[in-house]
Amino acid sequence: QVQLVESGGRSVQPGGSLRLSCATSEATYSKYCMGWFRQVPGKEREGVASLDIDGVTTYTDSVKGRFTISRDNAKNTLYLQMNTLTPEDTAMYYCAADRRIGWFCRNMADFTYWGQGTQVTVSS
Numbered sequence: 268q269v270q271l272v273e274s275g276g277r278s279v280q281p282g283g284s285l286r287l288s289c290a291t292s293e294a295t296y297s298k299y300c301m302g303w304f305r306q307v308p309g310k311e312r313e314g315v316a317s318l319d320i321d322g323v324t325t326y327t328d329s330v331k332g333r334f335t336i337s338r339d340n341a342k343n344t345l346y347l348q349m350n351t352l353t354p355e356d357t358a359m360y361y362c363a364a365d366r367r368i369g370w371f372c373r374n375m376a377d378f379t380y381w382g383q384g385t386q387v388t389v390s391s
Contacts (some may be wrong), residue, residue: 273290281353
């Protein structure tokens, strides 16, 4: 079973930057589609970014040009670099993984494995 542990969430002012990390217990990144999702209470979970095994990245429109998903296979770690943060980015952020790739990954459909989440708050 894949275990995912997020870290890096905290409070930040608008316009600031954060980097979220997602550590796993095994070398999954060469075999799994990886993604970042976020959820605000009372709203549906939203796919933020995904990284397929062929290196193709996908972003939801609201974060394009501001967020970057990447991975370090040697460290078994997935990252989400978030720049120019706005209050609308406030949410619980979740790391996720799934063996399904291609269309599934690029469309950020419901993943199989999830971390516990890390809170990002953007406020002045």
